[in-house]
Amino acid sequence: MKSWHCIVGILLITAMTLLIEIPSDTWLTSATLSLILGTAALAYMAVAALLASRSRGVEVLFGGLDRVYETHKWLGIWALVFASYHFVFKANLDVWHSVPILEMSKYWTRLVRQLSYVALGMIVLLALNRNIPYGLWRWWHKLSGPLFLIVILHWLSFKSPMTLSNPAGIWLALLCGAGVLAAFYKLLLYPFIATAGEYKVSAVSLGKNSLSLELEPIHSGFTFKAGQFAFLAMKEKGLREPHPFTIAAAHSDSGRIKFVIRALGDYTQKLRDQVKVGMLADIYAPYGRFKRQPGAEREIWIGGGVGISPFISWLQDTSASHFDNATLVYCFNPSRAFPSVELLQGMAEKRGVEFVGNGGGVDQLAETVRQATTQTDPAQIHVSFCGPKGLMSRVRELMHESGIPEGNLHYEFFEFR
Structure with a gap:
C-alpha cells in the first residue's frame, strides 16, 4: 500500500458515509466540505496512531516500517490541513437537525474545539521540527496519544448529523477505538511486550563522526534477515531513547549483531562519545523489508x-x-x-x-x-x-x-x- 492509497481511501470512505446522512441538496456547501474534512482529519489521526504501534501486520501491508512512518507523517500533515479548513468554516446547517453525541455546556464545547485544533497543530509541528533535540522531541511526541483524546472529545461534543449507530459514526468509532488502543499500547506496553532481547556491547570502533558497534545477546538473540533494522536503546542515562539503525551484519548462530552509525545528530553524537564495551542495551527488532531481488539478471x-x-x-x-x-x-x-x-x-x-x-x-x-x-x-x-x-x-x-x-x-x- 502506498501513502496516497491510505490518504485518499480514508477520505473517500469518510465522505461517502457522511453524504448518505445529509440531504443531497446540501452536498455542495462549505458546511458539508468542512464536516467531511474535519471528520477525515480525525480519521487520519486515528490511523496515524495505529501505524505508530509498529504492528507486524501493518508493516507487511505497507511493505516495510519505513513506508509506515512515511505514511504516518503525511497523515499528520493532511490532518492539519483539513482541520484548518474545518476550524474556519462552520460544519453544520439547520436543515441537518444535528445533535451532539455527548452533551456538554457551550463553554466546554467551544473550549474543546479550540484545544483540539491546537493539539493537532502541536503534534504535527513537533513531529516535523528537526531542530528539537531527539530526546526532547521524543517525549513531546509521546503526548500525541493524550492529545488525540481531546480531538475525540471534540467530535463527540459538537453538533453533527452523525450518531454512533449510523455508518459514519460506526466508521469513526472503529478507527478512533483502534487508534486509542494503539496509542495506549505504544505508550505503556510496547517496551515490555516488543523487546526482542537484552544485549551487551562487545566491541566499539570509532571513525570521524561515526562509530561501529558490535553487541552480543545476554541470553538469546533474535533471528533477522540481511537488510533489516532494529531500534537500539542503551541502558545508560541520556541514551535510553530507542533509535532505529540498520543491522550491518548477517544473522549468525552466536546472535551477534553490528551497527554502523553516523554521528550527525545530538543522540548519535552523544552515543559516539559515551558508549563503551560492556554497556547494556535493549534491542527492539527486527523490522524492515529491504531485500535483494531474486532472479534479477x-x-x-x-x-x-x-x-x-x-x-x-x-x-x-x-x-x-x-x-x-x-x-x-x-x-x-x-x-x-x-x-x-x-x-x-x-x-x-x-x-x-x-x-x-x-x-x-x-x-x-x-x-x-x-x-x-x-x-x-x-x-x-x-x-x-x-x-x-x-x-x-x-x-x-x-x-x-x-x-x-x-x-x-x-x-x-x-x-x-
Whole structure:
C-alpha cells in the first residue's frame, strides 16, 4: 500500500458515509466540505496512531516500517490541513437537525474545539521540527496519544448529523477505538511486550563522526534477515531513547549483531562519545523489508554514507548466492568515509561483487549505471538504494536517462523523523 492509497481511501470512505446522512441538496456547501474534512482529519489521526504501534501486520501491508512512518507523517500533515479548513468554516446547517453525541455546556464545547485544533497543530509541528533535540522531541511526541483524546472529545461534543449507530459514526468509532488502543499500547506496553532481547556491547570502533558497534545477546538473540533494522536503546542515562539503525551484519548462530552509525545528530553524537564495551542495551527488532531481488539478471546496489549498512549485511549473508551479477556503488565523502573504502572493497571482492567507489571527482555512479545498460537489457536491471533523498533523486534521473524502469528501483527511506 502506498501513502496516497491510505490518504485518499480514508477520505473517500469518510465522505461517502457522511453524504448518505445529509440531504443531497446540501452536498455542495462549505458546511458539508468542512464536516467531511474535519471528520477525515480525525480519521487520519486515528490511523496515524495505529501505524505508530509498529504492528507486524501493518508493516507487511505497507511493505516495510519505513513506508509506515512515511505514511504516518503525511497523515499528520493532511490532518492539519483539513482541520484548518474545518476550524474556519462552520460544519453544520439547520436543515441537518444535528445533535451532539455527548452533551456538554457551550463553554466546554467551544473550549474543546479550540484545544483540539491546537493539539493537532502541536503534534504535527513537533513531529516535523528537526531542530528539537531527539530526546526532547521524543517525549513531546509521546503526548500525541493524550492529545488525540481531546480531538475525540471534540467530535463527540459538537453538533453533527452523525450518531454512533449510523455508518459514519460506526466508521469513526472503529478507527478512533483502534487508534486509542494503539496509542495506549505504544505508550505503556510496547517496551515490555516488543523487546526482542537484552544485549551487551562487545566491541566499539570509532571513525570521524561515526562509530561501529558490535553487541552480543545476554541470553538469546533474535533471528533477522540481511537488510533489516532494529531500534537500539542503551541502558545508560541520556541514551535510553530507542533509535532505529540498520543491522550491518548477517544473522549468525552466536546472535551477534553490528551497527554502523553516523554521528550527525545530538543522540548519535552523544552515543559516539559515551558508549563503551560492556554497556547494556535493549534491542527492539527486527523490522524492515529491504531485500535483494531474486532472479534479477543484473543488480546495482547503491549505498550513500551510512546507507551502506544493509549492503554490508547482504555481503555477509552466507545463505545468499548469485553475487557475480551484482555491483556495489559506495557513495561517500572522502573526508569521513566509514567504513573505509578498502574494507568494503575487500568484502565485495570476497563475495565476487564488483565494487565501485564514488567519492568525488569522476561521477562513477553515472558511469556504472550507463555501462550496465550497454551489457544488459535495461528492463532486467534492478537498482537497490539506501541513502539520502537528494542522492535518490540523482539515482532516479540516471535510471530515467538509461531507460531502466521506475519499478526496478527498490529502496528504503533513509530517515524516520
